[in-house]
Amino acid sequence: MKLAILIRHGESEANVKNLISEDTEKFPLTLKGRDQVKFTADQIRALKFDGIISSPVLRARQTAEIISEHIGIPYVIDSRIRESGLGDYNNRDISDVGNMTRSEMGMESWDSHIRRFMEAFNSYEGNYTMISHALPIRAAISGFLNFNEEESFGINIRNASMSVIDVEKRKVLSIGSFLVTPKIQMAFR
Template sequence: MKIFLIRHAKTDWNDLGLWQGNTDVPLNEAGFEQAKKIAQKLSKQHVEAIYTSPLLRAKQTASVISEMLNVPLFIDERLRECEISLWNGLTMQETLERYYNEYTLWSTQPNAEIEGVESLQEVQDRFLRFVEEINKKAFESVAVVSHALILRTFICWVLKLPLTEHKNFKLDNASISLVETQSRSRLVYLNDTCHLD
């Protein structure tokens, strides 16, 4: 099965460099334009279903794609972003100033237990449960609209990288990455944004 991994399109918080986590931030005007371009890019890929995070920025991205491709849309709670309520709405610099110890622990220990922050291992585990379930369906090709951090944890799993390495590659807004899951899972391409040019 082909799984097209899509990071949601742009929001105002993305432009400001703020952590969003599970804050429900809508797409901005540029984001809706990006979503249309994702749909155009996927129009030749025979996508049979779209799965999305319940968060507004992902759901709006997925809805545009679903309508333009005329394929069914399913909302799945397991695709939501990592819970990071401790530093939601902050920049990275503000996070390090206020929560240096907590952020360092979370970044370096996949099973870190920090109040208000979901561990990287928990995030990866719920995405893997989702993939295991859709692998049992008879799809040849699906699109998954989710968030940068959770998608990077899955890509770490595909590439057999430690979770602490997830920051060593980036996923831009409205990017598409492709994973194939047959006898084994493999990354075909990463962070494609050519459709946005």
């Protein structure tokens, strides 16, 4: 892959209920989430990219469908950019997650997130929009910045935000932005 636009799905019912969930068929986008995604789709409409890749989770697929309809490029599903494996914490309130490590909680490891996203990057040629989730996107960005999980805590990946990575040059161009800047426009020419 040359360039990647990592987009977090729009606001979902899980976000409103403060739940963490890896379920593939629960928690659709809210009306606000759909509007957020339409704004993001308008932002990236003028960029030149080769495809859209989506997590298999419903809220990500719905985000990909909206973007696909707005810009006229079909999307594909790739489970390597799915939500984090949450173990026994799946569908629980975010406040239930304590001060334990991922391993102690039976969750997917930080390094696993980075590995699977890097595998996805290496499987495609060209420029792509990738629809995923906050933690996997934060991990992917951290892989390029050589941050461990603790060093990345300040990275806030908001709903429908865009993070852009020049995969070829191993350079992060933006994190969690809602606007396509002139620098991003230049990269996609």
